[in-house]
Each structure stands twice: as structure tokens, then as C-alpha cells.
Amino acid sequence: MAPKRVFTALRAVASAVVAGAAVLLVSFTPAYADPTPTPSDIEAQIEQKWNALEPTIEQYNAVHGQLTANKAKAQALQVQLQPLQLQVDIAMSKVGDIAAGVYKGGRGSTVNAVLASSSPTSLADQLATLNMIARTQYAQISAVATMRDKYAADKRALEALIAQQARQDADLAAKKKQIEDQINQLQRLRQQAYGSSGAATGALKPVACPVEYTGGAGGKAAQKACSLIGKPYIWAAAGPGGYDCSGLTMAAWAAAGVNLDHLASSQRAQSRRISRADLRTGDLIFFGSDTHHVGIYVGGNWMVHAPHTGDYVRMVQLAGYYAKNVSGYGRPG
Incomplete structure (x- = not known):
């Protein structure tokens, strides 16, 4: 496909992405007739906001990926332009030497017309009028100048697209942050509501679970895991009477x-690898180089897991022993 058509197509895609994101962002100011909303009321609003956030994140990732790739392309074009420009400069220097010789020979009017040219490309075109210069040299100079002009035109078009994508990137990042801030405000309200309703149940569940509610499959998996707190650890069991570590996470994600x-x-192996920085509610946390244990993240640096024989499904913080023995994180689905 011709470069111009490629850049036109990319620009159209990028514009469509941001146009789609713009309609997703709506006003998310919590408003309640009841001054004491229930956790389920707040979770319904979080679900709504999360459903808006995920497409915005995906759109931001798409534009940001295109922006990064196009910056690399622009840099590559700049590297290609440098030797081409050098070749043109050398060719022009040789032409100047030849033209000076022609001038001394008495053909000054033609040479002056050539030297008066302000454009390397037009200079190459006018060289055809100099009978003293071989056609092969003219062809070489013209080819290099044409190639240089092509790369320069491609680079200008790419730089224009980069500028457009940079604006889109910043716009989507702002939308993403705005929705995240609103979700965080609701999370705080949710924790207050759970606190007033006595959600904590002692050592097994010291705080509201999940600590951070999210929409989508991860939120549902975390809720299921939280509902199983207090069930006994039973080796090789996956419910309903008890669970081992992978039986618990299997049942949670089945929900x-x-x-x-x-x-x-x-x-x-069935989960997409993620970093600690990307960890969110519902993600799996693996332990040991041999992956001998797994828990499910429920937000706020807490996880739910089935520890070992004689214990119960419980919440624990990712600190101390658990923090030191994490070997990876994964996102099913």
C-alpha cells in the first residue's frame, strides 16, 4: 500500500478510537436519595463505572501502542534520511566542480542558471541541460534526490500522525484517570458501608471482602472466593464442603x-502473566518456584486462600512470608 494511503488509514482508525472513547465517559458523581447507601448500592455503581473504564483502558492501550510504534518508525526514517542527504550533498559538490569548469570554458549562461537553483531536486532536473555532464551522473543524482524526498515526505506525514495520536493519548489518559478517581471514591464509601454493617468476621475475615470491588469476571471471582471464607481446608477438594488452594481458585473463577x-x-499456564503493578481484584497469585500454592487477590494488598490442612479459607495480607514467596501473578479469562 502506498505510504499516503497507510497514513490516511492509520489516522482514520486513531480518530475512530477516540471518538468511541468520548461517548463512554459520562458523569459519575455518586448521588443517593438515601443518605446511608448499602454496599450493594455502591457496588452497582462501581460495576457501571468499571464497565466504562475497561473499554477506555483498551482504547488508551491501542492508541498508546500506535504512538510508540510510530515514534520508532519516525526515528528509523530519520536514520535512513541522513546517508541519503549526505549522498545528495556529495553529488551537488561534484556538480558544482563540473559546473565551475564549464563556466571557465565559456558556457557561463547555462551554468549560472543551474547554480541559481534553490532546490536540490530542481537542480538535478536542470542538470539535463548541461551537455558537458554525462547522463549517468544525472541519473544517479536524480535517483538519490527522489529517494530522499520520498523519505522526507513519509516522515512529515508520520510526524503529523504522531502529533494527532499524542493528543488522543493524553485525552484518553485523562479520561482513564477521571474514572479511576471516581471508582476510588466509591471504594472508600463501600468500605465505610461495610464497616457500619459489621462485615468483618474476626481472624478469618478481618476486613470487608473483597477489599476493592471491581466489575467483570475478576470481581465475580473475588466475590465467590470471599463467600467461601470459613470453609475448611480439605486436600484435593473443590467444594462445596471444603477446598484446597487450587480448588478454591477454580471454584471462584467458575462462578x-x-x-x-x-x-x-x-x-x-492458563492465565495471562501480569506484573505486581497491574494486579487487580480477582487475579491469581502463585507461590514457589514449583507453583505449589495459589491464592486470589481481593484488593488492598489482601488475598483469599486455602492455606493447609487444619486451617480454613481465609484472608491474609501480602506481607512477610507471603510477599517473599510470590513467584508470579496471572489473570484468567
């Missing part, structure tokens, strides 16, 4: 419509 094997290492 979200995602099937996982009853084995921690298999669940790791």
Missing part, C-alpha cells in the same frame, strides 16, 4: 464463567 484446572501450575 465467573471461566474454567480452570484443579492444579496451581496448570492455572498459572
Whole structure:
């Protein structure tokens, strides 16, 4: 496809992406007739906001990825332009030497016309009028100048697209932050509502669970895991009377419509790898180089897991022993 058509198509795609994002962002100011909203009321609003946030994040990732790739292309074009420009400069220097010789020979009027040219490309075109210069040299100079002009035109078009995508990137980032801030405000309200309703149940569930509610499959999986707190650890069990570690996470994600094997290492292979910075409610946390244990993240640096024989499904913080032995994070689905 011709460069001009490529840039036109990319520009159209980028514009469509941001146009779609613009309609997703609506006013998210919590408003309640009841001054004491229930946790379920707040969770319904979080679900709504999360559904708006995820497409915005995906659109931001798409534009940001295009922007990064196009910046790399522009840099590559600049690298290609440098030797081409040098070749043109050398060719022009040779032409100048030849033209000076012609001038001394008495053909000054023609040479003056050539030297008066302000454009390297037009200079190459006018060289055809100099009978003293071989056609092969003219062809070489013209070819290099044409190639240089092509790369320069491609680079200008790419730079224009980069400028447009940079604006779109900043706009989507602002929308993403705005929705995230609104979700965080609702999370604080939710924790207050759970606190007033006595959601904590002692050592097994010291705080509201999940600590951070999110919409989508991850939120549903985390809710299911939280509902199983207090069930006994039973080796090789996946409910309903008890669970082992991978049985718990399998049951949690089954509630979200995602099937996982009853084995921690298999669940790791079935999940998309993520970083600690990207960890969100519902993600799986794996332990040990041999992946011998797995828990499910419920927000706020807490996870739910089935520890070992004689214990119960419980919440624990990702600190101390648990923080030191994490070997990876995964997102099923």
C-alpha cells in the first residue's frame, strides 16, 4: 500500500478510537436519595463505572501502542534520511566542480542558471541541460534526490500522525484517570458501608471482602472466593464442603464463567502473566518456584486462600512470608 494511503488509514482508525472513547465517559458523581447507601448500592455503581473504564483502558492501550510504534518508525526514517542527504550533498559538490569548469570554458549562461537553483531536486532536473555532464551522473543524482524526498515526505506525514495520536493519548489518559478517581471514591464509601454493617468476621475475615470491588469476571471471582471464607481446608477438594488452594481458585473463577484446572501450575499456564503493578481484584497469585500454592487477590494488598490442612479459607495480607514467596501473578479469562 502506498505510504499516503497507510497514513490516511492509520489516522482514520486513531480518530475512530477516540471518538468511541468520548461517548463512554459520562458523569459519575455518586448521588443517593438515601443518605446511608448499602454496599450493594455502591457496588452497582462501581460495576457501571468499571464497565466504562475497561473499554477506555483498551482504547488508551491501542492508541498508546500506535504512538510508540510510530515514534520508532519516525526515528528509523530519520536514520535512513541522513546517508541519503549526505549522498545528495556529495553529488551537488561534484556538480558544482563540473559546473565551475564549464563556466571557465565559456558556457557561463547555462551554468549560472543551474547554480541559481534553490532546490536540490530542481537542480538535478536542470542538470539535463548541461551537455558537458554525462547522463549517468544525472541519473544517479536524480535517483538519490527522489529517494530522499520520498523519505522526507513519509516522515512529515508520520510526524503529523504522531502529533494527532499524542493528543488522543493524553485525552484518553485523562479520561482513564477521571474514572479511576471516581471508582476510588466509591471504594472508600463501600468500605465505610461495610464497616457500619459489621462485615468483618474476626481472624478469618478481618476486613470487608473483597477489599476493592471491581466489575467483570475478576470481581465475580473475588466475590465467590470471599463467600467461601470459613470453609475448611480439605486436600484435593473443590467444594462445596471444603477446598484446597487450587480448588478454591477454580471454584471462584467458575462462578465467573471461566474454567480452570484443579492444579496451581496448570492455572498459572492458563492465565495471562501480569506484573505486581497491574494486579487487580480477582487475579491469581502463585507461590514457589514449583507453583505449589495459589491464592486470589481481593484488593488492598489482601488475598483469599486455602492455606493447609487444619486451617480454613481465609484472608491474609501480602506481607512477610507471603510477599517473599510470590513467584508470579496471572489473570484468567
